[in-house]
Every structure is written in structure tokens, then in C-alpha cells.
Amino acid sequence: MPTITIDTHSGFCFGVVRAIAEAERQLASPGETLYCLGEIVHNTEEVQRLEKSGLQFIDMERFKQLRDAKVLIRAHGEPPSTYRIAEENHIRLIDATCPIVLKLQQRIKDGFEQMQAKGGQVLIFGKAGHAEVIGLNGQTGNRALVVGSLQEVKKLSFSIPTLLYSQTTMDAGQYAEIARYIAVECEKNQVEFRSVDSICKSMSQRASQLKEFALGQDAIVFVSGKQSSNGKYLYSICQEYNAHTFFVSRADELQREDFLGPSENGETSGGKGENGGSSGPTRERFAKIGVCGATSTPMWLMEEVAQRIKQFSSCI
Numbered sequence: 001m002p003t004i005t006i007d008t009h010s011g012f013c014f015g016v017v018r019a020i021a022e023a024e025r026q027l028a029s030p031g032e033t034l035y036c037l038g039e040i041v042h043n044t045e046e047v048q049r050l051e052k053s054g055l056q057f058i059d060m061e062r063f064k065q066l067r068d069a070k071v072l073i074r075a076h077g078e079p080p081s082t083y084r085i086a087e088e089n090h091i092r093l094i095d096a097t098c099p100i101v102l103k104l105q106q107r108i109k110d111g112f113e114q115m116q117a118k119g120g121q122v123l124i125f126g127k128a129g130h131a132e133v134i135g136l137n138g139q140t141g142n143r144a145l146v147v148g149s150l151q152e153v154k155k156l157s158f159s160i161p162t163l164l165y166s167q168t169t170m171d172a173g174q175y176a177e178i179a180r181y182i183a184v185e186c187e188k189n190q191v192e193f194r195s196v197d198s199i200c201k202s203m204s205q206r207a208s209q210l211k212e213f214a215l216g217q218d219a220i221v222f223v224s225g226k227q228s229s230n231g232k233y234l235y236s237i238c239q240e241y242n243a244h245t246f247f248v249s250r251a252d253e254l255q256r257e258d259f260l261g262p263s264e265n266g267e268t269s270g271g272k273g274e275n276g277g278s279s280g281p282t283r284e285r286f287a288k289i290g291v292c293g294a295t296s297t298p299m300w301l302m303e304e305v306a307q308r309i310k311q312f313s314s315c316i
């Protein structure tokens with residue numbers, strides 16, 4: 001039987017855990033319907049689990065049509081316009097914005113006002129259209145420049161004072177590169193430059209923690225929604241440091257054959273018959289299997305995956 005270890009650093013960040021706990025607390029008291037503006041987390045399985053408990057996910061169009069309703073704001077936060085609509089339409093907001101995001105929104109609001117007074121500009125390193133970025137840029141009346149890469153930054157002019165922030169989930173290395181480039185450009189033009197590293201520590205440490213975890217295992221099963229950008233990024237790290245990395249979104253996507261090695265007489269299992277169809281007993285391919293996931297992967301899903309691997313092993 002292989003040793004199966006679930007990475008303790010994987011799974012929801014503190015902000016998402018807090019938002020889901022708030023949703024569950026609200027759902028526990030029956031009565032009013034609880035709506036959630038946007039997906040609470042980018043994971044289909046977790047969204048479906050909460051839907052079964054009664055949570056209704058809505059988009060901005062539906063939100064604008066609601067009256068006298070109760071709506072949860074997820075960890076990503078919202079721009080001021082959402083709060084205005086809620087007030088006009090008598091919508092009671094259950095605000096589960098992550099406190100770190102909330103603080104960053106305030107910093108960007110203050111920083112933008114300071115830059116306005118100096119005739120300067122504010123840049124946000126982030127993904128255009130991402131919910132958190134919409135909330136952050138909303139603090140400036142959408143007047144900050146959202147940049148997603150150094151290439152985009154290189155197209156801009158830095159002849160006026162510049163203040164740089166980041167979406168909380170961006171890559172720390174890329175942020176540092178962008179900050180260095182702008183610092184040099186502003187120096188050339190003799191204008192002020194300030195960089196506020198606003199990348200969440202729970203995110204920036206995740207990559208190095210995952211690298212250590214992947215190196216310590218014979219195989220990795222990475223669990224994530226296929227659409228999660230954080231999932232794609234963290235999966236690529238696992239692949240880089242462990243050649244036997246498997247990607248699944250659900251436990252039933254796992255193939256028993258992936259965990260079987262050659263039989264004792266040297267034949268490889270084809271997954272047919274009782275022991276994979278070979279004439280000798282099949283062997284486990286890996287002694288240590290690590291289960292990990294994205295920041296949007298629920299712990300219960302990683303536990304289900306670990307359980308399925310154990311079931312495969314007990315059949316060998």
C-alpha cells in the first residue's frame with residue numbers, strides 16, 4: 001500500500017474559507033433565499049455542493065433586478081457601484097470580502113487620490129476582467145491602468161508620478177520584474193515611483209511550498225477545476241518538479257492503470273482482468289503519492305481523491 005499524503009497547504013485560502021463559512025452560517029437559518037453574486041470559488045464541485053444547500057448564484061444582470069433580497073459578496077470584493085445598487089434596491093448585503101482585499105481597496109482609493117493631486121497615474125498588475133480587479137479599479141472610478149504583463153507595461157509612458165499595486169493572486173516574480181522596469185523608466189524621467197507589493201502572502205508562498213511537496217513524492221495527483229487559472233499555474237509547478245503528475249477535477253477521473261507498475265514477471269498492466277490482465281500479480285507503481293490542489297480546491301475533494309487511490313491499492 002503506498003503512502004498517500006494530502007498537502008496541508010493546498011486548498012482554499014483564508015479569504016475563501018471565511019466566505020464559505022459565512023454562506024453556510026446564513027444558510028443554516030431558514031427563511032430568506034441567499035444569493036451569491038458570482039461564483040463563491042472557481043470550483044464546480046464546491047459550487048454544486050453549496051447550491052444543494054440552497055445558495056443561489058447570480059450574475060450582475062440578475063443582481064440589478066433583485067429587490068428586498070439578501071446577497072452574499074464573495075472574497076474577491078466588489079466595486080462601489082455594487083453597494084450603490086444594493087442600497088437603491090433594498091438589497092441586504094452579507095459582505096464576505098476578504099479583509100486583505102478590503103484593505104487593498106482602501107489603499108488604492110487613497111493612493112489614487114494622492115496621485116490625482118500630483119497629476120500622476122496608478123497601475124494595477126492584474127487580470128483585466130477578473131472580479132477582484134473590477135473591485136480594485138472601482139475604487140478609482142476605473143481610472144487606474146490594469147496591466148497583465150511586462151510587455152503591456154513597456155508600451156506605457158512613465159513621464160508622470162506612478163504608483164503600482166497588484167491583484168492579490170499575481171505572480172511575485174513577474175511583479176518584481178515590472179516594478180524594476182518602471183523604477184528605471186521613472187528614474188530616467190526624474191519622476192516619483194512607488195510600488196506597493198499587495199500580493200497575498202498565502203499565495204506567494206504557495207508555489208515554493210508546492211515545489212517542496214512535489215519533490216518529496218513519487219507521484220502527484222493535482223486536483224483542480226479545469227477553468228481555474230491558479231490551478232493551471234500550480235499544476236505546472238508540480239509538473240516541473242515531479243514527472244509523474246496527474247491532473248483531475250474529480251475522484252472518478254482517476255485511472256487505476258496510472259498507479260500500476262509492471263507485474264512481478266515484468267509484464268505491464270493493461271487494466272484488464274482481475275490484476276490488470278497480466279499473468280503475474282501487478283505491483284504498485286509508486287511508493288509515495290501526494291495529493292494537492294489549487295487555492296480553489298476544497299479539502300473534501302482532495303480527501304475523496306486520496307480515498308480512491310487507497311481503493312485502487314487495496315485491489316492490487
Ligand code: SF4
Nearest residue numbers: 013015098100168200
Ligand atoms: S487576499 Fe489572500 S486570503 Fe484573501 S481572498 Fe485573496 S488569496 Fe485569499
